[in-house]
Amino acid sequence: MNDLELAWRMERACRNAWPAPRSLWLDGWVLNLAGSLGRRINSVNALGPAPGPVAALVPVAERFYASHGQPAIFRVTDLIGQGLDQRLDDAGYTTEGRTLTLHAAIAARTMDAAVTITPEPDAAWLMAMSRLQDQSPDTALAYHRIVRSIAAPSGFAAFREDGQYCALAYGTVSEGLLCLESVVTDAAWRRRGAAARLIRSLMGWGASQGAAAVCLQVMADNVAGQALYRSLGMGEPVYRYHYRRQPGER
Incomplete structure (x- = not known):
């Protein structure tokens, strides 16, 4: 290819x-x-x-x-x-x-005990995403409708400590790829490894669904995000x- x-x-x-x-x-x-x-x-x-x-x-x-x-x-x-x-x-x-659109092979299947992954977003996950993304009520409602309309196999992931939502993301599998979306971390947990642990678990989940590689899109000026994704094997953009x-x- x-x-x-x-x-x-x-x-x-x-x-x-x-x-x-x-x-x-x-x-x-x-x-x-x-x-x-x-x-x-x-x-x-x-x-x-x-x-x-x-x-x-x-x-x-x-x-x-x-x-x-x-x-x-x-x-x-x-x-x-x-x-x-x-x-x-x-x-x-x-x-x-x-x-930038990034890509990497999924090399290992890792599941973290602090990460839960469910096939549908429950109310608590949606409320936490709304809070961490600072969504307005109208935007939150529109977001809920879209993620609940996804047809591809999906995993909605949460990294939690002491019952608190520290990092969230979801992934879908199609075209043999795990596509990551809505990666977000609570300000108190940034640079503490929560997002990396979350994404590694989602990559393991994606592999279990038949994905051989992972992809995502990140803003060119998002320096912290790009550093995170490089640490997970996503280097130069494909496009x-x-x-x-x-x-x-x-």
């Missing part, structure tokens, strides 16, 4: 792990719509290495998002060439959210992406 094939498997696995509640499929592109849950599931994404022409795509996307009261946002990976970026440059779109936002829209 070459890097491009791996990259598109990772794209699909990440999409399965964080599915948009509403989507419009259009000539090799998908226009995702999710309201208050960030750019990734509120943006236009390519579905493969040769999506349809961008000249027709941009005005359609702008009308689609405007009809839902949102700016047009395009998620531009380095897997599809520079045509979309050039078209958006000409239209005055701004650039934001540079992100990168960024977002382009419609001018004059925030």
